[in-house]
Amino acid sequence: MILEERHRNFRAKVREFAEGEVAARASELDRSGEFPWDLVKRMAELQLTAVYVPQEYGGAGLDMLHYAIAVEEIGRVCGSTGIFLAAHSSLGVFPIYYAGNEEQKKKWLIPLAKGEKIGSFGLTEPDAGSDAAATKTTAKREGDNYVVSGAKRFITSGSVADVLIITATQDPSKGYHGISAFVVEKGTRGFSYGKDEEKLGLHGSITSELIFEDCLIPKGNLLGKEGDGFRIFMETLDGGRISIGALALGIAQGALDAAVEFAKTSKKSGKPMYKWQSTQSMIAEMATDIEAARLLVYQAAALKDEGKPYVKEAAMAKYYASTVGTKAANMAIDIHGMLGITDMYPVERFIRDEKLMEIGEGTSEIQKIVIARQVLGK
Amino acid sequence: MSLFTINSAQKLIRSEVSKFTSTEVETVASDIERDCRIPSDILQKISQMGLFGLTIPEDYEGSGLDVTSLCIALEELAKSCASLAMTVAVNNCLVNYPLIRYGSAEIKEEYLKKIANGSIGAYAPLSDIDVSGKECVLEAVGDIKYISNRYHVVLNGTFADFFIIPVKSDQGISLFLINKGAQGMNPYGVATMGLRSAGITGLEFKHGELKPDMCLVSGESGQQAIQSVLDYAHIGFSAVALGLMQASLEASVKYAKERKQFGRPIAEFPMVQEMLAEMKIEVEKSRLLLYEAANRFDADEEYRMIARIACLTSCEGAVKIGLKAIQIHGGYGYIKDYPVERYFRDAKSVQLLGKAPTDMRLQIAKEMLL
Numbered sequence: 001m002i003l004e005e006r007h008r009n010f011r012a013k014v015r016e017f018a019e020g021e022v023a024a025r026a027s028e029l030d031r032s033g034e035f036p037w038d039l040v041k042r043m044a045e046l047q048l049t050a051v052y053v054p055q056e057y058g059g060a061g062l063d064m065l066h067y068a069i070a071v072e073e074i075g076r077v078c079g080s081t082g083i084f085l086a087a088h089s090s091l092g093v094f095p096i097y098y099a100g101n102e103e104q105k106k107k108w109l110i111p112l113a114k115g116e117k118i119g120s121f122g123l124t125e126p127d128a129g130s131d132a133a134a135t136k137t138t139a140k141r142e143g144d145n146y147v148v149s150g151a152k153r154f155i156t157s158g159s160v161a162d163v164l165i166i167t168a169t170q171d172p173s174k175g176y177h178g179i180s181a182f183v184v185e186k187g188t189r190g191f192s193y194g195k196d197e198e199k200l201g202l203h204g205s206i207t208s209e210l211i212f213e214d215c216l217i218p219k220g221n222l223l224g225k226e227g228d229g230f231r232i233f234m235e236t237l238d239g240g241r242i243s244i245g246a247l248a249l250g251i252a253q254g255a256l257d258a259a260v261e262f263a264k265t266s267k268k269s270g271k272p273m274y275k276w277q278s279t280q281s282m283i284a285e286m287a288t289d290i291e292a293a294r295l296l297v298y299q300a301a302a303l304k305d306e307g308k309p310y311v312k313e314a315a316m317a318k319y320y321a322s323t324v325g326t327k328a329a330n331m332a333i334d335i336h337g338m339l340g341i342t343d344m345y346p347v348e349r350f351i352r353d354e355k356l357m358e359i360g361e362g363t364s365e366i367q368k369i370v371i372a373r374q375v376l377g378k
Numbered sequence: 379m380s381l382f383t384i385n386s387a388q389k390l391i392r393s394e395v396s397k398f399t400s401t402e403v404e405t406v407a408s409d410i411e412r413d414c415r416i417p418s419d420i421l422q423k424i425s426q427m428g429l430f431g432l433t434i435p436e437d438y439e440g441s442g443l444d445v446t447s448l449c450i451a452l453e454e455l456a457k458s459c460a461s462l463a464m465t466v467a468v469n470n471c472l473v474n475y476p477l478i479r480y481g482s483a484e485i486k487e488e489y490l491k492k493i494a495n496g497s498i499g500a501y502a503p504l505s506d507i508d509v510s511g512k513e514c515v516l517e518a519v520g521d522i523k524y525i526s527n528r529y530h531v532v533l534n535g536t537f538a539d540f541f542i543i544p545v546k547s548d549q550g551i552s553l554f555l556i557n558k559g560a561q562g563m564n565p566y567g568v569a570t571m572g573l574r575s576a577g578i579t580g581l582e583f584k585h586g587e588l589k590p591d592m593c594l595v596s597g598e599s600g601q602q603a604i605q606s607v608l609d610y611a612h613i614g615f616s617a618v619a620l621g622l623m624q625a626s627l628e629a630s631v632k633y634a635k636e637r638k639q640f641g642r643p644i645a646e647f648p649m650v651q652e653m654l655a656e657m658k659i660e661v662e663k664s665r666l667l668l669y670e671a672a673n674r675f676d677a678d679e680e681y682r683m684i685a686r687i688a689c690l691t692s693c694e695g696a697v698k699i700g701l702k703a704i705q706i707h708g709g710y711g712y713i714k715d716y717p718v719e720r721y722f723r724d725a726k727s728v729q730l731l732g733k734a735p736t737d738m739r740l741q742i743a744k745e746m747l748l
């Protein structure tokens with residue numbers, strides 16, 4: 001897909017920041033597991049925290065394709081910073097942009113979009129993963145408040161977020177029609193955190209457990225109407241898939257870049273690595289897979305920008321980019337030989353980061369179900 | 379009927395090692411991973427069970443068992459802790475084997491007996507990839523050589539009492555034995571993706587002394603010797619990978635039966651069943667290849683080609699299965715509360731400490747094209 005000049009220029013701008021300020025931090029974030037507060041601040045200054053949100057709501061006023069490019073470029077140098085950006089923009093910002101009323105947008109969307117506040121999305125529960133509608137967290141209306149009780153797990157940026165959108169059911173017997181979405185602010189009484197997870201990769205991204213014990217949430221924090229929760233989170237995840245596809249693409253490109261660099265600078269049995277046909281074969285395979293993934297991701301973003309149906313294409317983009325991304329990240333290690341598993345080279349990080357792209361925001365299996373449903377029309 | 383019959387000694391070793399891992403290793407496997415260290419009492423027990431000297435002849439106070447027995451022991455160990463299995467694999471395949479095959483009578487007498495009584499040896503695989511551009515420098519003073527070189531990956535490095543080092547020169551490759559703490563030898567820390575407790579270090583030599591009586595093999599036969607050692611090690615690495623595969627599969631079956639989504643165990647969904655089936659196929663395929671290779675070695679038949687195929691298949695399979703096990707576990711597979719992410723990292727590490735898959739394929743092809 002041939003990008004317009006405005007998208008190309010935007011990529012150049014994001015790349016300059018990514019290579020200049022983020023890349024050098026990636027290995028350290030992976031080792032320390034610290035959250036990159038400073039990079040979040042820089043992304044806010046550069047208007048990257050809500051690329052696709054209109055300027056009147058504090059965003060950059062650009063489109064989904066710009067946003068996908070931003071996530072790709074950040075993810076290319078640092079998966080942890082990339083997943084922060086994707087989760088904040090698609091899961092923290094979007095539900096309020098999509099379903100919030102004017103008052104809610106003024107109160108929460110603007111500071112989130114400007115990056116003054118960090119957003120997060122509490123959907124997954126210990127027993128509600130792929131089956132997201134099986135939420136056990138409950139919300140009971142009491143006067144001007146909802147009383148929320150329950151627990152959420154695997155919540156990206158959960159314990160560092162200022163504003164969280166959570167789902168809870170008012171009536172489990174109604175299934176997904178009983179689910180509503182609420183905004184919860186950090187520090188609300190009855191809202192606390194369990195442990196942050198230790199993970200295979202994405203060590204610089206915080207993954208939290210959220211605990212709600214008779215947590216009082218004002219009725220003005222309800223997004224949309226009661227029972228709108230399912231519609232809101234499905235729409236959120238549809239768009240979120242584009243960002244995870246973009247991140248999978250970026251991480252895969254980062255792995256390819258590392259493999260290319262290694263092939264150009266090392267020798268195997270006395271001959272430059274890149275001159276070996278087996279190296280060329282792997283590089284070609286990775287590059288072709290990644291380019292195909294890029295087309296799918298950009299296509300899904302462009303369709304959403306044009307207001308056309310994009311659910312199938314977004315699921316395909318996420319499924320394909322994460323599948324070939326893991327394969328490419330695996331090959332990138334192989335090109336390094338035994339040095340690829342040591343801390344002499346950053347290459348083993350890519351597959352550890354990339355693997356989550358096959359799981360988060362809908363596993364590959366769920367994506368296949370979404371795609372099949374669309375293709376079969378049933 | 380199975381293609382392979384397991385004799386009573388082999389049955390015994392499986393039950394002994396499995397009993398040991400279930401009582402002493404499984405309970406501390408996550409501590410071992412967190413601390414990046416195998417506790418010394420576990421290493422001591424491994425030694426007391428005769429596992430470090432498993433393939434050392436009884437004349438040298440070893441256990442005198444065959445390679446099939448070694449594979450069984452490694453497979454069982456790797457199911458609980460691949461780092462521990464790797465330590466035993468390296469000692470038997472990359473240390474004992476070259477000592478037995480190429481060591482002088484004096485070296486055998488001294489070092490094999492040491493291992494049989496609790497010493498651990500290290501091996502520094504020679505990579506054909508050159509990243510530094512610096513060549514290994516050898517200086518000769520009389521009949522003593524001095525080496526200046528860097529080995530980025532030394533297996534069993536932190537545990538070892540002595541090291542087997544391949545040294546490349548114009549005359550070919552030699553294998554030297556060097557005692558721990560020898561002059562000019564500086565170990566340095568290396569962090570690895572997996573096998574984080576297997577004692578992997580880097581080793582730098584600055585004018586390190588190579589004594590002529592500590593040379594196992596040199597000159598033209600050196601290259602061939604190293605290849606023989608590596609071919610033999612393929613069997614051991616393959617067994618470690620097989621244990622990891624088995625662990626990934628068992629964890630996945632258990633999780634799929636327990637985890638409920640959409641009102642039923644996820645094991646009832648065809649997409650999950652397909653993944654489990656593919657995993658099982660990989661395990662069985664690898665097991666047949668591995669024990670075929672081990673049997674051929676024990677029967678003194680040509681085994682090298684099948685060992686390479688076994689190693690390639692089981693290492694690739696272990697990586698693939700490791701990733702699938704994470705997938706089946708979903709979010710839980712990605713966190714350290716469950717062991718499957720470790721199985722994957724360990725599998726990828728075993729694979730590349732052996733031989734990169736492309737190189738292994740080329741070697742298999744070359745053998746046919748000779």
